[in-house]
Amino acid sequence: MTTFGRDEDDVPDLRWSGRVSLTPRILAVNIFALALLAGGFFYLDSYRSRIVDSRVAQSVSEVRLMAEALRSVAPGRRDALMIRLGNDTGARLRLYDDTGTLLADTRALGLRNVVLRDPDKQDWGQGAARFLDAVIDTVVGAPRAPLYRERSDGLSWPDVRAAHGASALPATVWRAPDRTPVITAAAVVPGQGTVLSTSNAREITQTVRVERFRLSVVLLIVSLVSILLSLFLARTIVRPLRRLARAAVRVRLGRAREVVVPRLPSRRDEVGMLARALSDMSLALRARIDATEAFAADVTHEMKNPLASMRSALDGLSLVRDPALQERLLAILRDDVHRMDRLITDISEASRLDAQLSRAKFEPVDIGAMIAGLLLQREQRGVERHVSLVLAPLPADPLVVMGEGARLERVFENLIENAISFSPDGGRVTIAAQRRAERVTIGVEDEGPGVPEDAREQVFNRFQSLRPESEAFGKHSGLGLAIARTIVEGHQGTITAEPRDDRLPGARFVVRLPLVDEQ
Template sequence: MATVTARPEAAGEQPPPRRRLAWPRGSRLGRLIIALNVLALVIVVIGALVLNELRSGLVNARIDSLSTQGQLIAKVIDELATVGVPEPELDPVAASQILQVLFIQHSQRARLFDAHGKVLADSFVVADRVDWKVLPPAHKPGEAQQGPRQSPAEQAKAERAQKALADEIAQAMKGRTVAGTRISEDGERLVSVSIPIQHVRAVLGVLTLEAGDVDEIIAAERKALLPFIIVAMIAILISSVLLHRLIAMPVLRLARAADHVRLQGARAISLPDLSRRHDELGDLSRSLEDMTHSLSERMDAIERFAADVAHEIKNPLTSIRSAVETLDIVSDPAARARLLAILQSDVNRLDRLVTDISNASRLDAELSREPPRTLDLNRLLTEVTSLYDAQLRPGDAPGSVRVRLSLADPGHPAQILARETPIGQVFRNLIDNARSFSPADGEVRVSLSRARGRLIAAVEDDGPGIPPDNLETIFERFYTSRPKGRAFGGNSGLGLSIARQIIEAHGGLIHAENRKDAAGAVIGARFVVDLPDSRA
């Protein structure tokens, strides 16, 4: 079994339009995937936004606190530690005492600079703060002792910190308060506020307050973000597990079932039971079940067809072999002529069988290869019947059967969605079958009418009719029933079977019935083709 694929442009069709991105309205699974992943993302975004706002608020609150405290200290220093008239200046001793008296939190540092940027007082010094750090390993006896050295990176970091402090003091010397964050010599993030100490309009110095708990605030923020991260990870994990169970595992089971058929050559595929699901995988499972059932039926039909072909071909071959074996031992010219006639008849019968079998075997491929188009059935029947009329000329063919067409509404097109070549083959088969059963100088009548949104085409003859028990079996493959006096082997028995297969592929129906007169006697046969009207 082969699958034929073709580009739409090659078949005369327009390429399918590109699908734009859109919300999966009819996809429950798609909505579930999007909702779960968006939920996890929203949790993280909300947590980040909330904590960023909290961080900004804490830093601003610390700046406001340091500014209020610094303005108070600067006012006190201006009032109590300013000496000199008319050129005032700060008294370092008084300013140092003021810093010692005023309460400075352990996490804060206050430094006082004069008008030239020189340090006059440092809260770490007046408060007897002791800085500590881990000592390097002890030297072994005899080793030269060397002072602590800083790496180039540490020296560069310290220089950048000193420059940042100097820039902040220089801006405060211009008479404005400077607030913000910067990095200290130890690499610690600081919230710093530099307030100018002014006596009237003269800037006597700068008071700098620093809070070194910014890293602690950031660590606390990160710790506060941890629950959001955990919730987001749990949501993503749950969504991943659901996607795995709802999509990955069923698809894997479907793939394993297909591999089982491929590796073991099984006729039918045992699919996992997903038909109860009302999503895309449920639709896929049901489609695969229908597809495998259809393929299994087609394989059974192919096997039956092959068996029927072998049986039908075997009969003329047996007859040919018997005639050939007898021909060598028969000396009578008349008998030899009869044997040669039998051989000729069997060869013709075998040729018809091979031709019809070839057409039947290619039918599925032709139906799938040719796309359906809008077809005017009035025009098609006119062309088909005109071919039979063209073969007959008055006086040249005595005893020939004529074909007459009758259209109920020839002025309006009878449109169907079909493939022209197979539909034309259906009516040629029906007309040929009717002609073969019609008496000499008889007539085959073809008609077309409309009824309840359907197009009804009928082919009638004046033959002996069809036995009531065979009205359905005549559509089976290789079925032939001939009246007495008809030549055996004149038909292959595939014409009506092919006709039904083509009509059903186009969503139509075909059946046979007997024509009867007023007394109920059979006066001929009628084949009725029912096709959907594309305009209905």
């Protein structure tokens, strides 16, 4: 019995993704991964903040040591010491008294080690770098430092004001016109005033820009490689799918004979499996179409004969006046009507058989008991020409198969009726059922003329009928064995025409069906 479970088709898909072609979807997935890599630019902002904090701490430590040094030196040596300290630290030093009056300035003493650059006088490369700095700072939401400007007196500097009342040494980060950080720090010099240190940490900006350039180069290379690989992947997937889709459309439009669905034998992946499945499906569809066309042609041919006979009989009735001859013509019409009715019934069953079997609910069927019941019913109706029906001894264990009982009965009814019709007067028809490995084998033998070796496969074709000479024409439609084969194959079995095992004259039809797994 066929069981139905959850298939892969039952898994819900992402409907929004189904509206986009595969190529942009593959590119989007890889670009998303690159966007995660581009997050390194955000990390650079954190890296810059840590460097600035480190430089601020360094400036605070330096200005504290400078204040201690200036306190211990004599006033006459103060200027020389400030120049030396400015040279060693790279900072501009200014000393203010308690009222904010400038007492000493290393720049006025001739040391010009801190010079802010005018961005209007720099080349386009620096301008582009500043623009990129501004864009990235805006994207990452980095805090914007106040613009650095010179003050007229010491009390205008927030660090100088805060140095007197703060327990910790004050320091401030400013922004130079060229967007480089300027760090100021102040410390009180007991008895002399307050020293202010100013340094332009231009190297911080240069370090961040160098790292950003390196990350950009890496990101650019990875992006190019990723895009090329994505396009290659899309090419290997999308192009064969488009070829298959075009071939399927041509098959749907009815040009199946001109269509060659590519099988892609070199592909061993899912695309190759799909291509071969579609190719096999198109071949099966073409075979089914051919079979349908042949069936329609055969039906037309088979129905023309009784129709022609009926037309002739009707034409004769209008001309014949002899009652005996009229009765003969009426008998011909009755036979042709019965023949047409039998033919239409068999054709209707044969045409619907595949669809009915696909929807049939299979149940356990005891083949031995079924055949014994069929033979008993046939004997009760009477067997013509004194033909005897013999059932060989059945195995002790039941021969159970999964199937539809009514359809299987039709198979063996056809085989028994054929065997009776071909048997001579007083002949014997033998039915034997036995277990062979995992299959049950049912043989139906008669003592008739047998089936020629070259016709043992043709007898299963539709409208193929090798009838005995003694039988009246039109008693059979030629569909019985074709229907039997369709039913047996629908039960995963086989039916063949074979010579008798004892080499005596006669035909032997063998049906093999899979047994039910007892476990």
